[in-house]
Amino acid sequence: MEINNDWYKRYKNQMQTKLNQNKSQFPIDISERVDNDSMPKRIRWILWAVVVIWLIYMICIWSFYFFKIKKTDINSESKTTQTTHTLITSSAEMIPLQKISNVGYTFYLGQIDYPSAAAITDQTKNDITQIIYDAKFSKNLSQNIAIIITNTLAASTNQYFDSPFGKVKMVQLPPVFLQGGGAYSQHIGNLSFIFINKNQLNSSRLNDILTHELGHYIGSLLTAADWEQYYNLRQIPTGTPLYTSNWMLSPGEDFADVYKNVFTKEKVQTYYGLLIKTNDNFPENECGKIYDKLMKNYIAKKYSNTDSWNIPILSVKEADTNITSNKELQDCRRKVLLDSEKYSEDWRFVVPYYSSVSQATKTFVINTINKLNL
């Protein structure tokens, strides 16, 4: 290859001079090196550039997926119930959340149903707002609630919610949801998800179901000291985990149901607190012997220091109140409630006992919500 440019000649001379100065023992023909080696060197540079660009590209891709996986894991771990670590796939169906603002209250609303299903009506939006208001939720607290009206036939774990705090994967609803009608799940940040069975929307149970689930949200905000106080008020044995395999003996469920009772007056379904006979006219079979023994002792004690000329009038109500809180009697009643087959005689007409909520417990619930509303 012939090169006639002046700059090249000057460059060649300079290089030759440098080489001579270095006293190289081997004569080197600069023109040969420049002309013949220039092509492979250029190709090497191009190859290096390609490799470096490819490496940068791979690092970017890897970082993107790593960040995505970490983020989804955090979302899953923040759930208190039904945690799932499965990633949201690209084929997953997005369930939008609608921000509802109604008479000063704001909450999120979503719907899981067939594509052809009708949209949530204004009546439902008003009903839900009324229940949130009746449950004494402040305007600040209601913003942390996402209510999902769910048709279980259209629900799948391949769905996710696009929440203001990120994507949240749909949980697997258990079969008890069909009958119970509600489920609570704290997913991300302060945003809690409440699932309401579509079948219950227009039923008289909507108020009870939703208020119970709102109670779970309040329960999730209680401190250890609050729980200790609550366990004492409801005579829950110390050390009982918040959620056990038995719904009726789970303190977390008990709190949600007591919360419901305070604001809807509906009976508590769990088995803590003072267990009272559902109907005084029905005989108490299994625990009747204990009750009679206690009543006999009470009367004997009451009249032991009384002379026969001054017999006090026995108040049955007062006697009953004194006897009912007896631990032996309460344990017996709980035992009967837990086994309807074994104690079928007690269960013949009606659920034999119900859990009453003391005034002190009601005050605790009211004080708790007032504290959180500040």
Ligand SMILES: [Zn+2]
């Ligand atoms: Zn519950």
